Amino acid sequence: MLKTYKLYIGGKFPRSESGRVYEVTDAQGQWLANAPLASRKDARDAVVAARKAFAGWSGATAYNRGQVLYRVAEMLEGRREQFAAEVAAADGLPAAKAREVTDAAIDRWVWYAGWSDKVAQVVGGANPVAGPFFNLSTPEPTGVVAVLAPRRSSLLGLVSVLAPVIVTGNTAVLVTSHTAPLPALSLAEVLATSDLPGGVVNILSGDTAELARPLAAHRDVNALDLAGADGELAAELEAAAAENLKRVLRPAPGADDWSADPGLARMTPFLETKTVWHPVGA
Template sequence: MSAAGTRLSVFKTYKLFVGGKFPRSESGRVYEVTDAEGTWLANAPLASRKDGRDAVVAARKAFPGWSGATAYNRGQILYRVAEMLEGRREQFAAEVAAAEGVSRDEAAALVDAAVDRWVWYAGWTDKIGQLAGGANPVAGPFFNLSTVEPTGVVAVLAPRRSSFLGLVSVIAPVIATGNTAVVVTSERSPLPALSLGEVLATSDLPGGVVNLLSGKAAEIAPHLASHADVNAIDLTGADAELARELEVAAADNLKRVLRPAAGGTDWAADPGTGRMLAFTETKTVWHPTGV
C-alpha cells in the first residue's frame, strides 16, 4: 500500500477470559454484537457448555489461593484494578455508549460510577469480617468467636441492560470476600465485560479468580446451576422463566441462590453490604479460656 493509500483499520478481536487467559470458544462459534441502533460493533465468542466447565475448573483451582490471601491483600489488588480502569476510562466510555445507546457524557458518568464502586468494595475487604463476625457472649469458661468465610465458586449472571456499572456491581462483591467467579456476561452487550477481562489480566488479580463467558445465558447457565463444583449462583441477569429453571437445578445440589430483585435493580443507587454477605458463611469456634 502506498503512503498516500487509505489505511485499513485493525478490528479488535474479543475473546473469552478463562483462567487468566483469552481463549476462543472451544466450539469456534461467534455472534454479532450491535449497538442500540443495530449497527455492527464486533463479533463476540459464543461460549459453550465446555467453556463453562473449563471456567469452573479454573475458578476452583484459584479459590484456595484467593480465599487464603489476607483481606488487606485482596483490597490492594482490587484497588489496582480500579487504577487500571481509570486509565482506560475513555475506552470503556465509548463501549458503554455504544452498548447502551446513551450519550458519551452519560456513558462517562456510568464508567466513573463503576470505578468508584470498585474502589468502594476494595475498601470493604478487610472490614466485612468485623461487621459480620466477632466475639459472642456465652455462659461458661469459653471464647466464642464467629468469622466470615467465602462460600466458594460463584456463578454470576450479569445484568442484561447495565453493561458496565451493573457488571462491576455483581462481580466486585463476590471476589472482595474471597470467592471466585464464573460470569455469564450480558448477551446483548458483552463488549465492556470482555474488555474488563483485559484489565483483570494485566492487574495483580490471580488467573481464575474471575472468568468471563459471553453468549447465551439460557445455554450456559443451566449447566452452571447443576454443576456440583459451583457453590452459589447469582440470578441477577436471568429473566423470570430462566430464574425458575435455575433455582430448580440449584436445589438438586443445595446451591446457595441469590434471586433477582423484583422489578429490577437501580444500579445507580448506593451499594450496600448485602451482596458481599450473600456469598459468605459464618464459622463459629469455641475455645476454653484456660485457667
C-alpha cells in the same frame, strides 16, 4: 477490521471450544465487534479454573485482596475513555452520561475494594455464651460463584455483581450480558494485566440460558447470582441449583437500580459463618 474478542478462562484468552462467534451491535443496530459464543465445555473449563484458583485467593490476606482490587480500579480509570465509549454504544447513552456511568463503576469498584478488610468486623463478632468460653464467629467465602451479569447496565451493573463476589474471597465464573458483552470482555483485558491471579475471575460471553443451565447443575459451583436471568429462566435455574444445595441470590423485583447505595446485600449472601469455641484462660 472489527475486533474479535476471546473468552477469559484461567488467566488466558482462549477461543470458544466450539469456534462460534456472534455479532455484537449497538443500541442502533450498528455492528461493533464479534464476541465468542461460549459452549457448555467452556463453562466447565471455567469452573475448573475457578476451583483451582480458590485456595490461593481465599487464603490471601484481606488486605492483599483489597490492594489487588484497588489496582484493578486504577487500570479501569486509565482506560476510562474506552469504557465510556463502550458503555455509550451498549446502553444507548449520550457520551456525557456514559462518562458519568463509567466514573460511577470505577468508584463502585474502589468502594468494594475498601470492604476487603472490614467486612469480617461487621459480619463477624464475639458471641456471649453461658460458660467459660470465647465464642467467635467469622465469615468465610463460599467457594465458586456463577454470576449472570445484568442484561442492562453493561458496566456499572457488571461491577456491582462481580466485585462483591471476589472481594470476600470467592472466585467467579461470569456470564456476560448477551446483547452487551463488550465492557465485560474489555474488563477481562484489565484483569489479565493487573495483579489478579488467573482463574479468580473467568468471563464467558454467549447465550445466557445455554451457559447458565450447566453452571446451575454443576456440582463444583457453590453459589449462583441470578442478576441477569428473567423470571422463567431464574425459576428453572433455582430448581437446578436446589438439587445440589447451592446458595442462590435472586434479586427482588426493582432491585436493578445499580446507581443506588449497594450496602452489604451482595457480599453477605456468598459468605458462610464459621463459629469457634475456645476455653477462657487456655
